[in-house]
Amino acid sequence: MAAKKRIRTIGSVSKELLKKSREAALAAVQVFNNPAITFKAEIYVVLMVISWTYLLHANYRKHGIEYRYYRMVGKRKRFDHTANGAEKYWELERCLNDKASPVDKNAANNLRFLIELRHEIEHQMTKRLDEFLSARFQACCLNYNDHIKNLFGDEHGIDKHLAFSLQFSSITRDHVNLLDQTVGLPGHILAFITGFDAKLTADEFNDPRFAYRILFVPKTANRKGQADQVIEFVKADSELAKGINAQYAVIKETERPKYLPKQVVAAMQAAGYPRFSMHHHTQFWKQVDAKNPAKGLGTLVVKTWYWYEPWIEQVSAHCADNAAQYQ
Template sequence: MQALVNVGREATINSGRITETKKDATIVAAGDDEVEFFKIRKASYDQKTGLNLFDHERLVRAREAMILAVQVFNSPSMRFKAEVFTMLANVAWTYLMHEHYERKGVKIVGRDGRSLLLSQIVDRHDCPLSKGVKDNLRAMKILRDDVEHKLLGRADSKWLGLFQACCLNFDKAMCEIFGAQLTLSHELAFALQFAKLNFDQVTTLNKYEIPGEIDAIDARLREGMTDTQIADLEFQFRVVYTLDAVTKSRAHFQFVQPQSAEGKDIRNVLVQHKLADHLYPHKPGDVVKKVVEVTNAAFTQHNHTQAWRKFEARPRNGAAQPEHTNRDFCIFHAAHGDYTFSDQWVQKLVEVCSDAQQLLELKSFKL
C-alpha cells in the first residue's frame, strides 16, 4: 500500500502515516470504484518522464503530437509532409502553452467557449518564448493556414529549416518550463532526420524553378523581418557542411557547431554579407531615442551603458580586443574607433523596457 501511494509523489509517506490513517475514525473509507480508479491512475505514470495520463494530459498530448509530426515527416510512405507536420506541430505547441498558462492561473477559455489560440499566445506580453521562437511559430501558422486551402506540391524540403527549428524549440521550451525529464531526445535522436545527400541530385533539384505560389508563401514567412532575425537559429535551423581533404572514397561531412568560433566565422561569411553600416545602423544615442519612442520608458544613455555591459554586447572601453562583440547586437568600427548597434539590439531593449521587473533589474545593474 505504501509503495502504491508513493508512486508519482514528490513528497513520499512512510508506514507510520498509514498506521495513523487506519486509526483515525473520522476518515471515511473509499468505495470500490474509487479504489479501482486510484489503482488505474497510479499505473498510468510514465517512469521516465513522470507524466500521468490523467494528471498531465496536455503535456502527454503535446509530446505525442510532436512525435507524430516528426514520424510522419520522416516516413517514406507519406506524401503530405509539410501539411501534416504544420498542423500537428501547432497542436503540440498549443497544448504546451495552455498547460503553462493553466499552471499560472491564467484563464485559457473565454466566454465564447474558445480556448486561447497559439497566434494569440505568442502576441501576449507574458509569453515566455523568445523572439526567434515566436517568429518561427508565426511562420508555421502561415504555412498551416495555407495548406488548408492550397496544394503545396513537393515543397517539403524548402521549409526543412523552419520545421527543424520548430522541433528543437519545442523540446527546449518544454524542458525549461516543465523539467528536463520531458525531453524528446530519447524518442527522437534527430528532430527531423536528414536524407542521404547526393551532390548531383541536390544540384539538379536546385536548377528547377520554384512554383510562384510557393515563392509567394516563402516571401510572406519573412515579411518585415531583418537579416539578423532571419539568421536566428530559433527561427530557421541551418546546418553548414564542410568536406575534409581525404580521398573520394572516404569523404565525409563535418558538422560545425553554430556557436563555435569556426561556426561564427562561417556564419559571418554566409549571412553577414552586407555592409556593416547596413546591419548595425544605430549609434548609442539613436538606440536610446528609439527605445523611448516605442516604450515611453525612462531610459537614458546611462541605462544603455548598463544594458550593453549586463548583456555583454560589447567589451569595455580600452579593451585589448575591442572587436570582440556579440555580433547579434553590436560591431566595432576600427576606422573611427566606435560601436554601432543592430535592430535586434533595439528590439531586445524594447522588450526589457516593456517589462517593469526587467527594467528595474537593468537599472540596478552596477557598472
C-alpha cells in the same frame, strides 16, 4: 554547492495537455522522417501547431492564467462557446500574443510563419515544401524541445526519443542546385514566404530559432574500432566553417535578391541599352508570360511585383538580341 533544481508541480489537466503535446510533436517528426509519406510537410505543420498549442495551454494552466475566451458581464466572466456548446480555448497565435507567453521572439517568429503557412496550405495540395522549408521545420522541433524542458523539466524533453533520419544517398551538386530552386512551389506559397521574410530584420531571419541551418561535412573515425558518424554539425562561425574546403558541401537557406521593374530597366540602360524603357519591359514580360508563378521568375509582395535575378538575365539576353532597337 550547486543550486537545487526547481521542482515543477503540475495538475492533472496540465499533465494531460502535456502528454497530448508531446505525442503530437513526436508524431509530427516521425511522419516527417517517414520516406513512404509524400504529404509530410503539411502533416508536420498541422501537428506541430497542435503540439505547441497544448504546450502553452499546459503552461498557462499551471500558472493559473485563463486561456479560454470570455467576456465580462458585470463582475462575472461569460465564457464563449462553439456552436456545439464547447468552451472556446485560445488558438496558438492568441497564446503567443499574450503578455505572459514564455516563447522568445525568434521562436515565436518561427511559429507565426508555420501558422500562416498552414492557412495557405490547408485547402490545397502543395509540392516540395519539405526540402525548401526544412530549416524552419527543424528550428520548430528544436525550439519545442527547449521550451518543454524549460517549462516542465528535462524529463519531458523529446530529444531522447528522436534521431536524425539516415540518408541512403550522397548529396551531389545536382541535389544542391535542385534545393536552391523554387520552381514547383505554388505562387501563393512563394508570395507568402517572401512577404513574411521581408518583415523580419536580418538578425531575426538569420537566428537559428527561426530557421536552423546546418553545415554537413564528411566525418570518419579517428581510431580503429570507433564507429563512423554520418554527419557532423558545425557552427557557422567556427574556424572549420570559415576554412571549409571544396570537398565539403554547404547547404544554406538564403534570402533571394529581389528587384523592382524600374531597377531592371535601369540595369539594362546602364548595360548599354539606353532606349530600353519601362514600356518595352512590360511588353516583354507579357509576351513571355514571365509572371506565371510556375516559372519562378518573380513574386508579389503585398501589392508590388519583384523580379529575381534569372529574369534580369532573360531581359539582358532579349536586349542583346535586339541591340539595334535599344542602343
